Amino acid sequence: xxxxxxxxxxxxxxxxxxxxxxxxxxxxxxxxxxxxxxxxxxxxxxxxxxxxxxxxxxxxxxxxxxxxxxxxxxxxxxxxxxxxxxxxxxxxxxxxxxxxxxxxxxxxxxxxxxxxxxxxxxxxxxxxxxxxxxxxxxxxxxxxxxxxxxxxxxxxxxxxxxxxxxxxxxxxxxxxxxxxxxxxxxxxxxxxxxxxxxxxxxxxxxxxxxxxxxxxxxxxxxxxxxxxxxxxxxxxxxxxxxxxxxxxxxxxxxxxxxxx
Amino acid sequence: xxxxxxxxxxxxxxxxxxxxxxxxxxxxxxxxxxxxxxxxxxxxxxxxxxxxxxxxxxxxxxxxxxxxxxxxxxxxxxxxxxxxxxxxxxxxxxxxxxxxxxxxxxxxxxxxxxxxxxxxxxxxxxxxxxxxxxxxxxxxxxxxxxxxxxxxxxxxxxxxxxxxxxxxxxxxxxxxxxxxxxxxxxxxxxxxxxxxxxxxxxxxxxxxxxxxxxxxxxxxxxxxxxxxxxxxxxxxxxxxxxxxxxxxxxxxxxxxxxxx
Numbered sequence: 001x002x003x004x005x006x007x008x009x010x011x012x013x014x015x016x017x018x019x020x021x022x023x024x025x026x027x028x029x030x031x032x033x034x035x036x037x038x039x040x041x042x043x044x045x046x047x048x049x050x051x052x053x054x055x056x057x058x059x060x061x062x063x064x065x066x067x068x069x070x071x072x073x074x075x076x077x078x079x080x081x082x083x084x085x086x087x088x089x090x091x092x093x094x095x096x097x098x099x100x101x102x103x104x105x106x107x108x109x110x111x112x113x114x115x116x117x118x119x120x121x122x123x124x125x126x127x128x129x130x131x132x133x134x135x136x137x138x139x140x141x142x143x144x145x146x147x148x149x150x151x152x153x154x155x156x157x158x159x160x161x162x163x164x165x166x167x168x169x170x171x172x173x174x175x176x177x178x179x180x181x182x183x184x185x186x187x188x189x190x191x192x193x194x195x196x197x198x199x200x201x202x203x204x205x206x207x208x209x210x211x212x213x214x215x216x217x218x219x220x221x222x223x224x225x226x227x228x229x230x231x232x233x234x235x236x237x238x239x240x241x242x243x244x245x246x247x248x249x250x251x252x253x254x255x256x257x258x259x260x
Numbered sequence: 261x262x263x264x265x266x267x268x269x270x271x272x273x274x275x276x277x278x279x280x281x282x283x284x285x286x287x288x289x290x291x292x293x294x295x296x297x298x299x300x301x302x303x304x305x306x307x308x309x310x311x312x313x314x315x316x317x318x319x320x321x322x323x324x325x326x327x328x329x330x331x332x333x334x335x336x337x338x339x340x341x342x343x344x345x346x347x348x349x350x351x352x353x354x355x356x357x358x359x360x361x362x363x364x365x366x367x368x369x370x371x372x373x374x375x376x377x378x379x380x381x382x383x384x385x386x387x388x389x390x391x392x393x394x395x396x397x398x399x400x401x402x403x404x405x406x407x408x409x410x411x412x413x414x415x416x417x418x419x420x421x422x423x424x425x426x427x428x429x430x431x432x433x434x435x436x437x438x439x440x441x442x443x444x445x446x447x448x449x450x451x452x453x454x455x456x457x458x459x460x461x462x463x464x465x466x467x468x469x470x471x472x473x474x475x476x477x478x479x480x481x482x483x484x485x486x487x488x489x490x491x492x493x494x495x496x497x498x499x500x501x502x503x504x505x506x507x508x509x510x511x512x513x514x515x516x517x518x519x520x
């Protein structure tokens with residue numbers, strides 16, 4: 001699987017030969033979170049992302065009703081090329097499906113949102129070990145008391161992901177992730193979790209807990225789960241997202257998103 | 261005038277005591293281009309800016325119908341706090357006015373767009389001399405053959421600004437402006453103007469020509485005039501912009517927009 005190009009992988013998915021998570025697929029290529037909304041909610045959601053670029057870094061937004069991507073992947077079909085989708089109605093989870101061909105409407109707009117996999121690859125290349133990858137778990141994610149800037153019906157607090165590391169690696173991580181403003185950028189917090197409303201690192205709101213070793217500090221990044229969580233909380237009449245971990249695999253190399 | 265804070269300057273403007281350009285006002289504070297559109301065009305325009313972040317770096321987008329800014333300036337009123345506005349109907353320039361209180365509508369959305377003044381201050385601080393400032397002219401701007409990514413009714417080519425400098429300063433400029441992705445970022449082109457469809461540097465499409473000395477190369481940055489030019493060409497039913505040079509003066513220091 002690791003040998004497949006993103007295009008070959010998406011072709012496999014389209015043919016229903018893969019419905020598992022995308023972690024480890026096409027290493028070095030950027031993966032993206034997905035939110036699909038009807039046009040009536042799309043302006044406010046686009047505005048929400050514009051106002052909150054750290055948790056909601058937009059990689060591509062499709063034309064109204066057009067399911068074909070143009071920027072981060074060539075000729076990819078957003079209705080078939082992700083392994084698994086989730087359907088929400090009135091803010092409630094309805095079901096998971098492996099394509100949305102029959103559900104797609106002429107007024108749908110798809111938002112592809114950056115994901116921390118991209119900067120994790122850069123950290124690893126610089127010799128920084130990522131605990132949840134070492135421990136083969138999902139990254140721990142937490143709801144915070146940091147309010148996002150609201151936009152129309154969309155409002156809520158930021159969700160962050162956490163990676164424990166030595167202070168030395170934390171400093172290096174700030175430098176490395178500052179190069180990637182399009183995929184969350186620099187951390188939003190280092191150290192005391194209670195400062196941002198997190199009271200138990202062992203009980204993440206999403207993902208899995210990880211070991212924090214003596215002398216390590218928790219480093220927190222704005223997380224791409226934020227816009228999904230906010231959209232769910234806002235009780236949109238209709239919304240489609242990727243199923244957790246079942247991301248869109250783009251044609252762009254992670255380094256494409258580095259500004260330096 | 262140079263002594264006034266941005267807030268004091270905007271108060272003067274509101275009281276109709278200043279209707280001249282804002283160049284040199286409140287040095288060190290970011291100034292912004294303005295585009296106001298009705299809601300019906302706002303989604304496509306927001307999408308256009310999202311797809312073309314280099315020429316269209318959004319600093320703030322107001323809530324529909326709300327003329328008060330919340331992010332880049334505190335309690336500023338977009339209807340009164342710029343020295344001069346331009347009204348367009350069906351893509352044609354109608355008139356200049358010094359406030360838009362009587363014209364404001366409940367469906368208007370204001371877009372504040374970054375401007376190269378911000379990174380010019382950073383260049384000057386690093387000892388790079390800016391020719392058009394030396395020669396007390398407006399920066400030369402050119403239409404190019406570089407297509408923007410279209411969005412709905414909005415499409416057109418990128419407008420660039422040009423600053424001649426030594427190759428050594430050009431390299432330093434790339435480093436310095438890369439720190440400012442929110443205000444045009446790194447140059448889009450260095451050297452041969454014909455590569456991007458510019459055939460006579462002495463005849464800019466906007467602004468004034470400047471001297472290019474022996475051994476200097478032209479360095480081109482995406483220009484904030486692009487979204488205005490594109491919006492005008494797209495024949496929007498109704499649009500308001502700032503009058504050229506009569507920008508919005510924000511409360512944020514230029515350094516706020518540096519990511520490093």
